[in-house]
Amino acid sequence: MVAEKVKQLERENILLKAQVEELQNLCGTTASVPMNCEYCRNFIQHYIKIDAQYSPICSGHCVAGKQTKSRRTDDTCKAFVRKTYGRNHI
Ligand code: SF4
Numbered sequence: 001m002v003a004e005k006v007k008q009l010e011r012e013n014i015l016l017k018a019q020v021e022e023l024q025n026l027c028g029t030t031a032s033v034p035m036n037c038e039y040c041r042n043f044i045q046h047y048i049k050i051d052a053q054y055s056p057i058c059s060g061h062c063v064a065g066k067q068t069k070s071r072r073t074d075d076t077c078k079a080f081v082r083k084t085y086g087r088n089h090i
Contacts (some may be wrong), residue, residue, distance in 0.1 A: 003080075019073075034076075034077065035077045035080045035082075036061065036073060036074050036076050037060065037062065037071045037072065037073055037074070037076060037080075038069075038073035038074065039083050040064075040076075040080050040081055040082070040083060040090050041081040041082065041084070042062050042063050042080075042081060042082045043060050043061075043062060043063075043071060043073075043083075044060050044061050044062070044063055044074060045060045045073075046059050046060045046061070053079075058072055058073045058074070059071065059072050059073065060073065062077075064077075064079045065079070082088035
């Protein structure tokens with residue numbers, strides 16, 4: 001009974017590995033992040049201070065042109081510009 005369950009799990013594992021490999025081939029090994037405000041260069045993250053530590057919340061504001069109003073991290077727009085994390089872009 002247990003041996004049969006282990007064999008079934010091994011078959012599922014082989015199938016899942018093949019599916020992951022296929023997805024990595026389709027999307028690349030570093031799948032791109034969504035085009036949400038959270039990953040946009042124009043998004044300024046807002047934080048909450050709890051005790052002595054700051055934690056990001058799911059909102060912020062946009063500094064792109066006229067859209068300076070409050071934005072949620074999962075919002076987006078056509079002016080999205082992917083955030084870069086290089087030394088000169090912090
Ligand atoms: S509203 Fe548009 S430009 Fe502004 S942060 Fe969100 S995606 Fe970027």
